[in-house]
Amino acid sequence: MNTERIRQPFIEKFPGDLSNNPMQRNTPGVLFATIKPAGFDQPELIAFNEKLSEEIGLGRYEDKDLGFLVGNNLPDNVQTYATAYAGHQFGNWAGQLGDGRAILAGEIINEVGKKTEIQWKGAGATPYSRHADGRAVLRSSVREYLMSEAMYHLGVPTTRALSLAFTGEEVIRDIMYNGNPQLEKGAVVIRTAESFLRFGHFELMSAQKEYKTLQQLTDVAIENYFPEITSSGSQRYRDFFENVCMRTANLMTEWFRVGFVHGVMNTDNMSVLGLTIDYGPYSMMDEYDLNFTPNTTDLPGRRYAFGKQGQISQWNLWQLANALYPLIKDEKFLEDTLNHYGTYFWEAHDQMLCNKFGLDKLLKEDESFFTGWQGLMQELQLDYTLFFNRLENLAPEMDLKEHFKDVSYSVLDEEKTEKLQHFVTTYQARLSLNTISREESLDLMRKTNPKFILRNYLLYQCIEEIGNGNKEMLEKLNSALQNPYEELYPEFSVKRPSDYDNTTGCSTLSCSS
Template sequence: MFHFDNSYSRLPEKFFASVYPEPVEGPKLLKFNEKLASELGIEVDLSDPDRLAATLAGNVVPQGASPLAMAYAGHQFGNFVPQLGDGRAILLGEVVDQKGLRRDIQWKGAGPTPFSRRGDGRAALGPVLREYIVSEAMHALGIPATRALAAVATGEQVYREMPEQGAVFVRVAASHVRVGTFQFFAARGDTEGVKTLADYVIDRHYPQLKSAENPYAALLRAIAFAQAALIARWLGIGFVHGVMNTDNMTISGETIDFGPCAFLDEYHQMKVFSSIDQGGRYAYRNQPGIGQWNIARLAECLLPLIDEDQDKAVEAANAVLGEFGERFQAEWIAVFRAKLGLVTQGEGDGELVQELMSIMQQQEADFTLVFRALANAAEGDDERFLGEFSEPEKPAEWLASWRNKLAAEPDAAAARPAAIRAVNPAIIPRNHRIQEAISAANYGDLSFFERLLEALEKPYEERPDFSDLMTPPTPEERVTRTFCGT
């Protein structure tokens, strides 16, 4: 079924704890991503769903697997925890997909590990379905993210604030190495461990850096640039990760862990959804700064490798941190210039974006629908755009400024509406719709979950059958708080 080639398990034992999943009572397959399985070269016998469910839930460990829980540390809301690790996740193993890319396959919710910290190692149905929906939506939106291979009910209950149905999520990632993985060894003064990990990451993710003059400074820069690009793209779709701890930032540049995440409905730059983010540390606007802060923590780990002279190492690391800011600004303006339908770079582009977003915030306009409606305005129909605002005078003035910008790009006029629609989604996984899918699933009805997934497969298309899923929530439907599920 799986063709494993497990490189992480060949690292020294201090990198992980070997652990097998704890069997569950009644595994039942809820959703299996056949297309992704094919991409991964996984051979599946769909005629025996019970055996497939047993394997995906962890009751049956497939041949060639090398189950382990990864060790890592992390800053959680700014506070350093020297040992975290996979407390409810088990890395099943690695496969090389049809494109020759190495991919991790991981169980989430398959039972306790040595890093569970008195937790049960289990997952509830709601967070599993949320991660399935959001990770696949992010992929369809073109945002680097971990993927969903399967969701399996366990037939058992888990206990959070109240009893909930248990489930296992099967996740696929380029790897699960995080900033916190480096911090685990750096916190112990284990420079050899940091170097072993850095060499592994270069081999696996950035092999082009092997010939660099200073491979470890180049590694820091490559990871910083990957994160700068990723966060810019998050902002472009109104995504709020919700818990950007250093143990939730991948070295590969993929979005990982969709616990208290959410997408903006009405725009506000300081919007927070996570129930545990009381101070707004991970608010929409703060995500670039937190990304840079996390890269600074990675830089601290890599200093001994960058240069034996600490002053020179710090100077090189600070240069990368400065480059992060510059790179993010370039990525951000490129994302939003495309959202406005601007082809060429010009003075005042950033100001034009900020002016629109200021009006959106003042009038609580819907982030997704405002940018989508610019395609109609590019066709000469302003009604849809202006209809997204409670007071149309300022948006109308903004449209005039926007059109002055567009006048400098006459050759792009014919293609502009399609170009705008290609980068501004018609549909996103809105919080209230995700909750609707979870609520129905808790009563055994997966039909809305399936319908939502189908709609999100083509987020840049307006399909009449899914028009109800494109509308923002009514005031009473709004979901203002999300939870991590642990």
């Protein structure tokens, strides 16, 4: 790996070197603190993303690179740092937050000029750790490494994972916050993104009335990540907000397409670039349920449930609008933009559903069709991914009960089968209104509906195996997630086994997960 190519994109632009006193505390007036990773004496590589490394310009892995992957033996050109941000957590203002267990190495620019930020997660405490240890455990690290790559190959905007390694330490965690802490194996992930800038970075500067730094930060974001914005003055910042809204709406649509539930959509977990960021108590959808949340911390309110993700993203954008108001100073514009967000999102959402059903265009009557389908899915407890896979292979002569029985988490009795038959009849009538051929319709479905999703029970099995020294399932899952629209491993294309219905760390997750 060529780590000599790493440079620091923000350190020269913003004040804030706190390396002489890296204790946890508030840091008003600054956006970052220089901080060294903790360092680990007995690291062990678990996985390395060779393709990504080549793509971003780091090159091939060599044994001597293991130290860098856990934050040891850093080159002289690398000045590591953590950033400060704020946020609304579960709807409440949380004040200053920051990179509590993430430390940035800097930025890589590859041969074609593409910029990528490199960040350790789990490499030690920072001034923003809020009295935590800054470490990460194996289970959360495996979940982030695999799911971020799974989302990338599904075509969902996301951060990505470069490496996964044991630290050689044991870390104490209370997985369900119920007074039962246990020692777990420590691990470090290196994750990458075009940028890790969050809504919370802008919220912090605005809340502290650091308007000059807020403007600098927004200018840097526009110059580096929004080349489509060429305007000046306050229009420049209006265009920035509109772009963030569009990217966020598109991201939410993609989450709905593949059945991803983030679990903790706080404003500090929202990327201004429209990336999926911070993989904690997430889940891919098994049985379809608009009210499903994988996060035990989100109960009983279910603020971040699957069906609310569009609504919550708009609420989060309201908070970003408040933060950017000192630059935009146009309340009506912000209100109009946020009101339009809902319209744009639902249009994109419904067009996405058209693609999943193989419909060539959205018709006025499709709203009732989609509503009826949602009711059927929830009542029959049908698996979201497998349902569409079966729909692709549906033929007139098929026995519906037999065709869909392995897709339902409930028993398909006579009454439920009749309801399924009614839906299929309605669907076939809707297909007849297409102006494209059936083969073109199927092609649209195949491109939109994955055959493989990284379910929580598969992750749970994989984490158990890695903990026992076996990487076979890790390698198999890594192969499957790189080809999610093909059925390479039929054993993975099944509904969640009932054995995992109430398994801690699988069906029930916390922010510690």
